[in-house]
Amino acid sequence: MQLGLDPGYFWTITPRELRVIFAGAVRRIEPDAARKRAEMYGAAVLTRAAYHAKEFPSFERVFAQERRKQSPKEILATMQAIFASTPADKGRAP
Numbered sequence: 898m899q900l901g902l903d904p905g906y907f908w909t910i911t912p913r914e915l916r917v918i919f920a921g922a923v924r925r926i927e928p929d930a931a932r933k934r935a936e937m938y939g940a941a942v943l944t945r946a947a948y949h950a951k952e953f954p955s956f957e958r959v960f961a962q963e964r965r966k967q968s969p970k971e972i973l974a975t976m977q978a979i980f981a982s983t984p985a986d987k988g989r990a991p
Contacts, residue, residue, distance in 0.1 A: 902918070
């Protein structure tokens, strides 16, 4: 189990206890995830600065915690664009 718990433990706890365990895991993992996002952003800025002179978007804009929800039409358009850019013989299950 990714949380470091015995898989059999899952069957002995209540949904409320599981929710508390997950919330604790998120609090434990989030600082590391934030550090990794900052490292990725720094690497991207250095790469961009090495090859381009244009301004790079701010860290807050790139890694905003609150994101606007996409409409169903936007989701469909995104998925269609992904599938259109993927050759038929690659990236799809046989």
